[in-house]
Amino acid sequence: MSRILVSACLLGERVRYNGASAAADSGILEHWLAEGRVVSFCPEVAGGLGVPRPAAEIAGADGAAVLAGEARILTRAGTDVTGQFLRGATLALDAARTQGVRLAILKDGSPSCGSTTIHDGTFTGTRRTGNGVTTALLERHGIRVFSEQEFEAASAYLAGVEE
Ligand code: SF4
Secondary structure (H helix, E strand, O other): OOEEEEEHHHHOOOOOOOOOOOOOOOHHHHHHHHHOOEEEEOHHHHOOOOOOOOOEEEOOOOHHHHHOOOOOEEEOOOOEOHHHHHHHHHHHHHHHHHOOEEEEEOOOEOOOOOOOEEEOOOOOOOEEEOOOHHHHHHHHOOOEEEOOOOHHHHHHHHHHHOO
16 A cells, blocks of 8 residues: 655644644545555754744745755855755655655645745745745655645645556
């Protein structure tokens, strides 16, 4: 049975930078939980960052650029947290590989978990198209990432890989 990596905050865990969760309301997710497919993971906490923690954004680039060593992740005060984000992404990939994960549902907009948009590095609430660091690493290794707006598409993808 394929397993599904899910952002811990989407499962109601209070691990976001501001100490909140972002619990997803989805019948598909409930079904996957009942089947025992769900692997809960928060890359930023796994990477060593606390809760709460200062918000951080990729500075003018995306997760792929961070993986390539061409961009950094900074807090508003300018603290470089790139290392913690990269560690969290690596640990997410390790967890996915060891637990038979084929796809992921990750919280969009996050510098770790974003899959359609991320913040643009200006701390003004402005989003740009792009992936977070964990999303970029998972997809590089063949694990398809969907956002919390894409449960239907993820369910169809799962059905396809399990045919
Ligand atoms: Fe949620 Fe991902 Fe941010 Fe953790 S790193 S709080 S799982 S969006």
